[in-house]
Amino acid sequence: MPLPIETQRFFLSPFLISDIGEVYLSWLRDPEVVQWLNAQFRHHDANSAREWLAQHDNKDKFCLSVLVRDTKTHIGNISANIDRRHGTAMIGVMIGDKRWWGSGVVLEIREALLNWLFDEQNIHKVWSMPFVRNAPAIFNYRRQGFTCEGILRAHRRRSNGEYLDVAIFSMLRDEWMLRRKGRK
Amino acid sequence: MIENIDKACRLVAEALGVSLGEITSKSSIETIEAWDSLGHMRVVAAVEEILQRELEPEKLVAITSVTDIASLLGSQ
Numbered sequence: 001m002p003l004p005i006e007t008q009r010f011f012l013s014p015f016l017i018s019d020i021g022e023v024y025l026s027w028l029r030d031p032e033v034v035q036w037l038n039a040q041f042r043h044h045d046a047n048s049a050r051e052w053l054a055q056h057d058n059k060d061k062f063c064l065s066v067l068v069r070d071t072k073t074h075i076g077n078i079s080a081n082i083d084r085r086h087g088t089a090m091i092g093v094m095i096g097d098k099r100w101w102g103s104g105v106v107l108e109i110r111e112a113l114l115n116w117l118f119d120e121q122n123i124h125k126v127w128s129m130p131f132v133r134n135a136p137a138i139f140n141y142r143r144q145g146f147t148c149e150g151i152l153r154a155h156r157r158r159s160n161g162e163y164l165d166v167a168i169f170s171m172l173r174d175e176w177m178l179r180r181k182g183r184k
Numbered sequence: 185m186i187e188n189i190d191k192a193c194r195l196v197a198e199a200l201g202v203s204l205g206e207i208t209s210k211s212s213i214e215t216i217e218a219w220d221s222l223g224h225m226r227v228v229a230a231v232e233e234i235l236q237r238e239l240e241p242e243k244l245v246a247i248t249s250v251t252d253i254a255s256l257l258g259s260q
Contacts, residue, residue: 102220102223106221135224135225136221136222143213143214143221148245151242151245153241167241
């Protein structure tokens with residue numbers, strides 16, 4: 001399955017410099033959107049967003065736009081940083097358009113991303129480290145069958161200086177295959 | 185325990201805005217459509233409000249069902 005990745009409601013295609021517009025920047029400046037993301041630590045403009053995007057090569061470091069199939073509207077990004085040596089991928093997601101919050105977007109696009117990482121990129125393990133207090137993220141990992149490997153205490157800071165715990169969630173290829181088989 | 189299950193069912197129904205009849209001791213994030221990511225945030229907030237404290241991280245990340253919540257309420 002080459003890019004773009006397709007789901008029932010969305011396309012996931014490489015995030016491009018041309019996607020960096022006022023709408024995207026408004027997400028990066030929205031405290032509610034970035035409260036659990038590194039984007040909270042600086043004020044973003046087009047230059048800083050371009051710098052950040054330049055860190056992604058879409059070979060090992062993927063940043064994909066989440067586009068609504070019907071309208072091609074950009075509503076967020078999903079990322080995967082692959083470590084080829086170990087066959088692992090660290091993933092992250094930001095849904096910037098808050099009208100889509102609570103509508104199962106993350107579950108839908110992450111299912112497709114997991115299929116793509118395991119089937120096409122030969123990845124052995126996918127992992128992430130959400131803040132423990134980020135209840136929607138924790139819900140999504142649990143709902144999708146990820147295993148919580150443990151808690152890293154006071155591991156990451158928020159922009160107010162407060163240190164918070166993060167959880168390590170992971171999915172192994174075999175676990176995902178079993179889960180997928182069970183759904184068919 | 186039965187009393188805590190009843191309390192947990194009421195808590196989940198209220199937090200998710202569904203009727204109490206839709207929630208049973210076997211309900212979980214897998215079985216209740218209204219238990220979505222934002223609903224989960226409300227469920228966690230409701231549990232912490234009743235307990236009048238923040239949950240320990242290990243317990244916070246483990247909530248997936250009515251029985252999990254009943255156990256937490258039982259540890260009050």
